[in-house]
Amino acid sequence: GVMVIDIGGGTTDIAVFTNGSICYTASLPLGGNQLTSDIAIGLRTPVTAAEKIKKQYGCAMISLIGQNDTIEVPSVGGRPPRVLSRQILGEIIEPRMEEILELVKRELYKSGFHDQVVSGVVLTGGSSLMPGVEELAESVFEMQARSGIPQHVGGLLDIVKSPIYATGVGLLITGGQQFGSARQLNSNDNKLFYKLFSRMKSWFAEFF
Structure with missing residues (x-):
């Protein structure tokens, strides 16, 4: 069995797969937006910044950040930007990300399927791209964790080969298979497929 964790903007969604089927799902009201809010408050900077x-x-993970790494942080109220240690940013992000993963772990044990998740954790969603997320997940769950990269997709591989699009690609492929058009989804010149992904790209750009 394997658990998929989709860390989106407003929610973190969980799906446990065993024997090729989904046996448990859950959704937590925490995600990348909370990380952004924490950073804005902690560094006293606008949300967009x-x-x-x-x-x-x-x-x-703070341990992955160099001691001499710095970041430039825009200020509010027209004040000049400040140069801060990047480790300060890590001290804001790590506790929140750890909280999210601990809540996921609680849901996994609540499901009763934790003993069957022997193949590890797959991370998807925009926030899963952040360095250190895989390492932190392995520490929390005490099992292998990796990013979920869409596979067996042609035509727009340069666009969709990212954990950000893993859920969308999976839905499109599954839908295509159900309607007997899986072969079309792998076609380079499928206009509908391109149109759908163009829209998806703009949607994800807004939220991630």
Whole structure:
């Protein structure tokens, strides 16, 4: 069995797979937006700046950040930007990410399927791209963790080969298989597929 953790903007969704089927799902009201809010408050910077800092400099484990690493943080109220240690950012992100993963672990044990998750954890969603998330997940769950990269998709591989699009790709492929059009989903010139992913790309750009 394996557990998929989709860390999105507003929620973290969980799915436990055993014997090729989903046996448990749950959703937690925490995600990347909370990380951004924590950064904005902790560094006293606008939310838009906090989001950029999270994407560019965020790290989920302080131990992976160099002691001399610094970041430039925009101030509020027209004040000049400040240069701070990147470890301060890590001290904000790591506890929140650890909290999210601990809540997921609680849900896993609540499901009663924790003994069957022997193949580890697969991480998807925009926040899973952050350095240190895999290492932190392995520490929390005490099992192997890896990022979920969409596989067996043609045509737009350069766009969708990312954990951000893993859920969307899976839904499209499953839907295509149900309607007998899985072969079309792998076609380079499938206009509908391209149109759908163009829309998905813009949606994800807004939320992640």
